[in-house]
Amino acid sequence: MQDKWIVGVDLGGTTTKLAFLTTSGEILQKWEIPTDNSDEGRNITCNIAKAINEKLASLGENKNRLIGIGMGAPGPVDYENGVILNVVNLGWKENYPLKEQLEVTTALPAAIENDANCAALGEMWKGAGGGAKDLVCVTLGTGVGGGVIIGGNIVQGSNGAAGEIGHITAIPNGGAPCNCGKTGCLETVASATGIVRLATKEILKGDLKGELAAKQAANGKITAKDVFDSARNGDQMAVKVLDEVTFHLGLVLANIGNTLNPQKIVIGGGVSKAGDILLNSVKQQFNQFAFSSVKKSTELALATLGNDAGVIGAAWLIKNKLNL
Incomplete structure (x- = not known):
């Protein structure tokens, strides 16, 4: 057959x-x-x-x-x-x-x-989830998406809108506008677009020293990849942006962990290609805000399946x- x-x-x-x-x-x-x-x-x-x-x-x-x-x-x-x-x-x-x-x-x-x-x-079936039946996936791309799996099934919510992790409010006061119509969403700081916005804001403050500012001057723009590459090289401005991004992301993921206690939280999307510099910094913030038993039982991992x-x-x- x-x-x-x-x-x-x-x-x-x-x-x-x-x-x-x-x-x-x-x-x-x-x-x-x-x-x-x-x-x-x-x-x-x-x-x-x-x-x-x-x-x-x-x-x-x-x-x-x-x-x-x-x-x-x-x-x-x-x-x-x-x-x-x-x-x-x-x-x-x-x-x-x-x-x-x-x-x-x-x-x-x-x-x-x-x-x-x-x-x-x-990711649950063939990727970083490794078959885990309780899994949260957050995708960091142009925006920030999310999926919540409990007992092997996607959590839908009452109107199909569960798992909108990108629209959890990260900055309650004075946050940047989001495409969803709210302000201060996680998407405004942890997406590729949000990371570039934060970095550009730092550069516009007038401290034009360092690798990241030089890339902006040379190319007329910067990318999220530029931020991570410069942070790896110890550029102070890039490290500051990385710290801000991962603070908000780690806090949100810790709150999700405290609520759901999944086996794994998988970070995917184009931004996740930054690798360990992103993951290690997020883990540090996650561990600061996660409940003790969640810290021990919920693993953070980078997605493996890509596109x-x-x-x-x-x-x-x-x-x-x-x-x-």
């Missing part, structure tokens, strides 16, 4: 990642297509179906090889009904029936979940739904 494949999809505002995986989570093929959010996002599911059919044809395979499709999408999701509640950058109106549309266009059973939740599921976490977690979604 022919082995069946699962389709995993990680939908982003600019690109959509797709993969064929085995039912044990091994990626067989992966590729990307541009995300077409024109015409109120009507082309998105059609383009995904077309991309799947074209890839099957190029491999000399037919649709019978596929058993189901899972997708991670940005924004809060009503998992039971497969509805995207609110997405600002894909053109869809509120309460968009994504699961239904995906099943119509692909002729496959589908499961839909928030993209950060899918990344958490991927594959989303498609792997999406595949796990439909595998779990179909009881494979």
Whole structure:
């Protein structure tokens, strides 16, 4: 009997990642297509179906090889009904029936979940989670996302918005505006965008000495990577920014740890590529604020799956739904 494949999809505002995986989570093929959010996002599911059919044809395979499709999408999701509640950058109106549309266009059973939740599921199944059934994943990228897994299941919340770690208030007074409409969210200090904002603010204070200021002067801008690289080299301004970022991140993660006591808290996203300089500093702050038994039993770790976490977690979604 022919082995069946699962389709995993990680939908982003600019690109959509797709993969064929085995039912044990091994990626067989992966590729990307541009995300077409024109015409109120009507082309998105059609383009995904077309991309799947074209890839099957190029491999000399037919649709019978596929058993189901899972997708991670940005924004809060009503998992039971497969509805995207609110997405600002894909053109869809509120309460968009994504699961239904995906099943119509692909002729496959589908499961839909928030993209950060899918990344958490991927890390649980095949990554840094190491099979831990109680896991929190925080993704530090352009924004800050999060996923909470208890007993092997994603915590949805009453309206699909559980796990929005990036919108925990880190700075209650005088915080920077966040895209969500609030101010002082963790996202405003711990995302790549937030780190650059903090560093630029330090440079504008007028202390133009040091490596970080020199990079700003030479390139006209700096990146989060510049901040971490300069901090590794002992640049005082970069170290100050690193300390501020990891103070807020460590405090938030300690409060999450005190509330949920997960086996692991996994830090992923592009910012996590900074590695040990980020992790060690966050651990220091976490240990300062975590309850004693949480400190002993909750491990902080860097994500290991990188950009594959989303498609792997999406595949796990439909595998779990179909009881494979």
